[in-house]
Amino acid sequence: MNDTGDTGDGTGFDGPPGDHGADFGDTDFDGADFDDGLLEEELRQAAGVLDPLPSALLQIAVDAYALHDLDARVAELTFDSLVDGIPVRGATDAPRMLTFSAGEVTLDVEVGPQGLLGQVLPPQSARIEVLGGPQTAATLTADDMGRFTADTPLSGPFALRLRAGGDVVVTEWLRA
Amino acid sequence: MRIGIGPSAAYDDVPYTRGGTVERSEVGALVRSAVDGDAAAWKAIVEGLGPLVWSVVRAHRLSDADAHEVYQTVWFRFAQHLGRIREPEKTGSWLASTARHECLKVHRNARRLMLTDDPQLLDRVSEDGAPEQSLLEAEEAAAQSERVRRLWQEFEELGERCRQLLRVLIASPPPSYQEVSAALDIAVGSIGPLRQRCLRRLRARLEARGSM
Known part of the structure; x- marks a missing residue:
């Protein structure tokens, strides 16, 4: 809300799909890009806590090596x-x-x-x-x-x- | 176990080069070693790409039981095809694409059979989350945990396309765009712009809720 440049309200990015390419190198764009990376990383960590690969499934896949039959x-x-x-x-x-x-x-x-x-x-x-x-x-x-x-x-x-x-x-x- | 200490270390050094390319470059060699009987190589493949397969399955909104079975089926089939994978360095894409196809079959089957369990998992907390549990219970972590919960809730309520794309992208380590493309059958070139749009939509939702 405090930064009108990249609130990413959806509608703001419904313009020509290619136009962000022209912004490349622009500092605003880099900043937004950086924020995207941070948000994605935060979401990744949330997934690690709230929806991780169950350890039992990891083990089953490890054991599946036995199914390798040449x-x-x-x-x-x-x-x-x-x-x-x-x-x-x-x-x-x-x-x-x-x-x-x-x-x-x-x-x-x-x-x-x-x-x-x-x-x-x-x-x-x-x-x-x-x-x-x-x-x-x-x-x-x-x-x-x-x-x-x-x-x-x-x-x-x-x-x-x-x-x-x-x-x-x-x-x-x-x-x- | 792998959560908490593990995940950041793997990609701290490659912050915004998409695609965990460091780990992925070894996959071809690991597959060749596994074909030759190296069980440790197999284990490394599973640990490196298991989370991707899980993310693809989760992106398709299956019930828990279906998700578990699809996950296993993918790995059993990979073990079976191990010596026949034509491009071992593209194993991640092979797994992602196989997972996608199995997920779509579940959806087809579900149209014939009534689903008994609820695929909505909004407030579900992992069953084997013991290490995280103690962390989350700690007094000072409460605020952080609330933030994580809200973030996840907003993510779950995104449009289906965005939720699906982001669920695959946030596998850990991060998948390459080739793998995402195989997981969702979308063009590699459209992933970047879609990712950007979806992340900003998510941020807008969080801001609207005063959560940022």
């Missing part, structure tokens, strides 16, 4: 009904459909409130681990037709690790 191939997400799907009228609680591909191996997965329904292509029996993080895993088996199911609903981050033949394929991490 031997496995990553099956990339090639279809996600949440992003690519065309909403069907009336089908608001349809299961989420996901497709992962790594070379010739494809995994189709349906994630619903009841759990997981999946299909390995080409059809083959396989051992499938449902990963929930660096520590947790549940094991499933795909039958000769490549079908597999899990009765526990997925929650949080997950990935599927598939062992078929001598091959290990891990799906891209997603949030259920």
Whole structure:
């Protein structure tokens, strides 16, 4: 209020967007710029106090190094009904459909409130681990037709690790 | 832990060169070391860029539970892609962009499912804020704490665009404009002018409340 030059009341800066460039080097502008830096820094410290990265999350990310697996191939997400799907009228609680591909191996997965329904292509029996993080895993088996199911609903981050033949394929991490 | 003593030291020497360039220049080398099995390098990456990922998630106004899960998903996927990151020096942008995409998916999903928890976190104080807590309780810190609270409240009540941009910018150490661009899908060239406008709008709000 005491400095009409840079009260930054919003409207004052709604002029031509490029015009501040001409002010560069002007002392008023430098002063305002300096104040912006201070305010941003003050806000940064406020965030550090009121909304910091929880230490538990920091630790989980540190532990995630264990998920670094050079031997496995990553099956990339090639279809996600949440992003690519065309909403069907009336089908608001349809299961989420996901497709992962790594070379010739494809995994189709349906994630619903009841759990997981999946299909390995080409059809083959396989051992499938449902990963929930660096520590947790549940094991499933795909039958000769490549079908597999899990009765526990997925929650949080997950990935599927598939062992078929001598091959290990891990799906891209997603949030259920 | 990292708050209180840590944050200022990291960028005191680079006050207004945007982008914590000092720390960021090492990211490429750290990623290459982590690929080669160096767990300490991985930890340094997490400590350097974890706050950025958190800021991006927070900028998207998710519930606490969603925010935590998105944060984890981003790091799990980064660990998984570690050996395949094409430009290791741009890891910050990769993380920011991945976080953004996961946040947008949460919003899409939320349209289908009813949200049960409240994403508004105006008066929330961090759960694991023990070191700050004792500081804030100290008699002489009361005024400062009130100022911080008011600043945060005005910040939370800024328009959505400004709140989002500033929430990413105030990650600690400060992100580069490339990272901010990846986090919010806005052109690098527009970040400076928007930042200026948003900070001045915030200052105007504080002044109107007599808080400056």
